Amino acid sequence: MTHHPVRRLARGVAVAGLAALALAVPLSAPASADDSREDIFRRLQADQVPADYVVLVDTSSSMATSNLYGGVRATLGSFLGGLSPSDHVALFTFDEDAVPRYIGPAGNTSRMLAELPATATGSSTDIGRAIEQAVGELERPGAAAVASVVLITDGAHSPASSSDYPQSTGPAWSTLKARAAKLKATSVKGYALPLSGESGASLLGSVVRGTTVLDPSAVAQLGAYLDRSKTGARLGKAKVLLAADQGKGVTATWEAPATADLTGRDAPVTLTLRSDTTHTPLTVTGLSASIADGPQVTGDLPDRVDLAPGEARTFPLALRWDRDPLPIPFRDSDTSNGPLALIGQVTAPWAKALSPDIDLRTRATVAGDPRTVTVTSTVGTWTAQAIAAAAAALVLMLLALILYLRKRAPQSGTLVAVSPMTGQEVARFPLRGRLTRFGGPPLTGEGTVVARRVPRQDTNTDGVEYEITFRRLDRTDTTTLPSRGSVLLGGMAFEHQPPPEPIPARR
Known part of the structure; x- marks a missing residue:
């Protein structure tokens, strides 16, 4: 393998990690179901996630025909200039060999272009060697979790006789494919851009799974096709950020006494809804709180609760037990031992815009262990019971007296x-x-x-x-x-x- 001083220089460049970006990014405004992917990427600050771009440019002499190579150079300038400063660029040219021209951070487009040869004069087209260099670059320590490999060529695979890839298939290709399958990057996409009908650009797909073969009919369209790799990389960055949120949702917790006497008063309880996500906003609808076996949970629960990532919102509620009094106000106590339960549907406003490329798999219902509370309630009082008993006895006595008097008639004669x-x-x-x-x-x-x-x-x-x-x-x-x-x-x-x-x- 041929080494280049630029590569050795790049090894010293420290890449700030995804770890710092794994922290929640505060939303500047409430998330909406109408957010586009662009809105979501901006809210996620996805461009701050580093990505690897490996660009392989054919410099065989056929690229000089109709100034193909000049058009590619011009288009690459616009493409490279649009990358994020956190991105890492490895720019190779290939003909009979693959030569690293620039390896380092994005942002210095003029330097990248200055490292490219002025003309395409190579005598061979060793696509295998070029892909091997790309795989080697993505194997380096500290490689980003998101990577794009862009291959631009106008010819078929036509290597020199000394090449390790004399044909389009063979042991060397199998080994290269196995190495690519072991890359640690979570998202590796390939983009093959053939500039002629007989191009071997599609060979990239035999090594990098998920390669898209684009077909620009002219160099003028090359820029639009190159932008697809940036779009794919941004989606990959979003996937990396949102991976930890998949399957997450909202958890409910209760603050409530273990026991409460609800005779003539309410017992305060507190409901807290907390988002378990790091980056994804969530929405809760259809909230309903209850407790089993008689008592009620009272208070205002909104129809809709929007939660930013990691946000918690608290709602003051109360336990109440409105028992119907007995026809006679005898003292009567009742006890209920039941769980505080909550019903609520959870959705992610971003789900529609990200589907089907990113499935957040948000938990559909509010989670959380119910809090069991023992409550008692008493109707009537001992005084009322005594008065009622005395009144009942008096009524009975009066009834007995009336019956007695009705039976015992007045005497005469x-x-x-x-x-x-x-x-x-x-x-x-x-x-x-x-x-x-x-x-x-x-x-x-x-x-x-x-x-x-x-x-x-x-x-x-x-x-x-x-x-x-x-x-x-x-x-x-x-x-x-x-x-x-x-x-x-x-x-x-x-x-x-x-x-x-x-x-x-x-x-």
């Missing part, structure tokens, strides 16, 4: 005690109120009378009957006395006499 032996009246007692006590001389005994309502019938037109309890000596007897009727009880006859009918007033 007179209870007459008659000797059953003589038929003579012994005593009489007026019946008043709902309980009448009677007894004393000349009646040898005492008792009580209560009245109760009964259905009216022919034998009892008043609808009242009297229950008489009579105690005489050591014996107590009870019986029922119909209104206007008589009974024998405890050796004494008792009869009921109704009150006298009122005398009509004289007119």
Whole structure:
């Protein structure tokens, strides 16, 4: 392999790494689904990611025909001048051998062009040797993760007899292909630009996978085709930056007490949404927070949350438990032990513009472990329960009294005690109120009378009957006395006499 002083000089150039650029790049404005790839590359500052450009230019004598070589030189000036200062350029010419003309950082276009020969005078076209130099350049320590190999030629592979690549195939080509497959660069693209129909430029594709064979019909179109390699390199730079974001999304975390009493008050909780990406902005929609088994999560969650890379946003919420009170305000406690859960859809505004070349594979839903909270809530109070119980007892007592009073009718008329032996009246007692006590001389005994309502019938037109309890000596007897009727009880006859009918007033 032929070495050149320029190559030795290039070995000393330190390449600032991707590591510095792997830090998140702050967005100057919110990302939008309408961002173009150019917008995305600018936001990513993709041009600051170093890329390797290896340019192989045919200088065989056929390139002098119709001033092909002069047109290539002129076009290369514009192409090389448009590279980023962080890019690394290796410029080779090839004919019977491949000669490095410039190896170093981009930016010094005039020097690069000055190193090119003024005319194309080579006697052979060794494309194999040129590709070998390109592979060797990309094998160097510190090579960039993104690389483009551009091959420009107008002829078929026609090497000198001493070439290691005498044919278009063979062991040397297989070895070269194996070396290219082991390159550490994550993105290596080849661009073959044949300037004639019989060109061997397509041989680049046999070594570098993913080679695109472009077909400019004239040197004037060469610049536009060369720009494709820059576009491909920028996409490769974006891939390098976004690789760490693939499969990432948004994580939710909760700040909440382990236990909370929600009786008559809310318990504050905090939701934090954090973007897990380094470079990719994310959007969360359809947010909904909940907790199982009765309680609710209250507060304002926006319909849309835009998160810059690595950004976290916090939302104050609250736990509430609106339990329906019991019909009677008895004290009642309930406990719920459930997880705080969140639903939300996550999208990447850049996904459409980057597809299909870069698939971000953003997690579609918000991730995060639910926070389990034990909450209690009490309705009613002991005081209310006591008052309610007392009120219920009072109502029951009133109902019992009403029933009692409805059953115990007011008494009227007179209870007459008659000797059953003589038929003579012994005593009489007026019946008043709902309980009448009677007894004393000349009646040898005492008792009580209560009245109760009964259905009216022919034998009892008043609808009242009297229950008489009579105690005489050591014996107590009870019986029922119909209104206007008589009974024998405890050796004494008792009869009921109704009150006298009122005398009509004289007119």
